[in-house]
Amino acid sequence: MSGERVELRVMTEDHAAALYDLWCHPEVAPWLDMPPLSSAADAEHLIGLLRQMAREEESLRWSIIGPEGDVIGSCGYNYWQLPGAYRGEIGCELSPSHWGQGYMQEALELVLDFGFGTMGLNRIEVLCHPDNVRAQRLFSALGFRKEGLLREYRHTSSGFQDVILYALLRSEARR
Numbered sequence: 001m002s003g004e005r006v007e008l009r010v011m012t013e014d015h016a017a018a019l020y021d022l023w024c025h026p027e028v029a030p031w032l033d034m035p036p037l038s039s040a041a042d043a044e045h046l047i048g049l050l051r052q053m054a055r056e057e058e059s060l061r062w063s064i065i066g067p068e069g070d071v072i073g074s075c076g077y078n079y080w081q082l083p084g085a086y087r088g089e090i091g092c093e094l095s096p097s098h099w100g101q102g103y104m105q106e107a108l109e110l111v112l113d114f115g116f117g118t119m120g121l122n123r124i125e126v127l128c129h130p131d132n133v134r135a136q137r138l139f140s141a142l143g144f145r146k147e148g149l150l151r152e153y154r155h156t157s158s159g160f161q162d163v164i165l166y167a168l169l170r171s172e173a174r175r
Helices: 013-023 040-055 103-119 133-141
Strands: 007-010 060-065 071-081 087-094 123-128 145-156 159-169
Touching (some): 007 103, 013 071, 060 103, 087 103, 103 123
Parallel strands (some): 087 123
Antiparallel strands (some): 060 071, 071 087, 145 159
8 A cells, every 4th residue: 555655565574674673662662562572583473473363364564665665664453353343453653763754644544544445444443552642642633532541451561551542433534
């Protein structure tokens, strides 16, 4: 999927080194709900798992390719449910050197269009750490509404963690 400045591509092992650097970056890693990686080989293994989950329709993740053709982030659906709910949950991360330039907003607009259009979702959710103010501003700018605090929702290596639930309905999405 292509936007004006970014492209979403299926993750490949060729993206492992860039994604490893991103997923381990000290300004990014604290916000991720995943164990720390110890090498680019770990990132390659994780990419393999994510691709397997996509084949089994459990999740769907893309690499974000920037204007220079390099991997600058990733985004996609952590899960989705069609019959009975028609909802999905997205996640994303972007290299700090590309923050504040609108790349993630453009990438997520593609993800939202795919979810509401191609997948037929009615509701898209995101879980955000209460201290991640940058992400909260991004989701609000995309039209997501804050629905509430989920207390001790996740368990991480540092203990239980609260998250804020944001959601966007198909009827509220910008076209």
